[in-house]
Amino acid sequence: MNAVVYLRISQDRSGEQAGVERQREACLARCAERGWEVLTVESDNDLSASGKRRRPGFENMLTAIQAGKARHVVAWSLDRLQRNRRDELRLYEACKESGASLSLVNGADIDFSTAAGRFVADSLGSVARFEIELKSDRQRAAQLQSARAGKRSGGRRPFGYEADGVTIREDEAKAIRRGYADVLAGESLGEVARRWNAAGLLPPQGRRDGTQGGVWRRDSVRVVLLNPRNIAKRAYRGEIVADAVWPPIVDAPTFEAVKATLTDPTRHTGRTSAKQLLSGLALCGVCGATVHAGGSTRRGVRNYRCSASTGHVARMADPVEDYISRVIVARLSMPDARDLMTSRDHPDIDSLRAEADGIRTRLTQLVAAFTDGALTDEQLRVGTERLRKRSAEIDAELADAGRADVLGPLVAADDVQAVWDSLTDARRRAVIETLMTVTIHPPGRGTRTFRPETVTIDWKTA
């Protein structure tokens, strides 16, 4: 019959310090009395831990019970054995499962292989479970209350803010604003990450001390940009529940536009740097499928091929790209280029935002009315459905307003060609996509020179 002895050194404010040696001697004596062989003596030291650290000794003890190696657990007292209710429950369940017994030097023996022992374990276990649930209910209620008051949640320092979560950290906030602008201009998240890293802005980690660690990656940049904290909204479990107590870093239309861009299911999430300018963008003149980079030929010439069928279109990339670039620079250099942006109905952003706020309030009221029994399931469903639909429309309109950023830098430039040349491919793609649909036709037999009529440009804005 093997026993595992478990010792714990703990802060003892009551003065009844049971030294670890005294615990050990008493537990070993108990094993000798009962004729149990001591399999192992496990111990943990809680003195330095604030209740957060794992207890390797406790885990080893559980493993020994679960593996059926230890039939008995010997400890000084119940409070020496477990540190929290969760561990207590795990211990009871492990003992019940394997029929191990618990022997306390200062306390009872609990034999989990008997009906009485299981009853005691179940009773103690359900008390433990109740306390755990009560605690998490209280925590959840407190978290929700704090969220509704617009206060920050604990945890790590948010990027863009100081450790208090309220004061803006200007260099990071500037990088975040630039990140939103870059995404709207068609830049990839990977490029934003690269720029933040290059600027020496590292992600905050750990708790409120805001110490730095790791580097930015596509996914972590995405999390920052999609966080409604940046428009001073407090979210709780993914829903915005209140205006936050901290100031915003960007305005709502910018945020909504970026959100629409990043959550667009058709967005290409792969590395855009490996792409050719018109891959996935221009269409095959034969079937309408997109074209992609056809790989280099023997002479190392880049080309475009129909992505649906190898027989449709295969064109050298350089002349087509040169042509599209020349057309865009020419168009954006025209005196009326500004109209490309302003000819669109510019939505009244302030009134849209006000309407969106009103919808959120109305949704909260509907849920409250439902909770009070004033609404049926069906009334709630119909009511929220209509509001959510309108809310989605508003988000889309706000997103449209943000897309003007794609053309802005070019239209405002004195030297459009120079700005175009300075853009990354990702941003050029965004410009092309905003302005036109490009269709590439077969070049025709035996033709060596580029003929513009073999590339169709359909302008999206008249």
Ligand SMILES: [Zn+2]
């Ligand atoms: Zn095709």
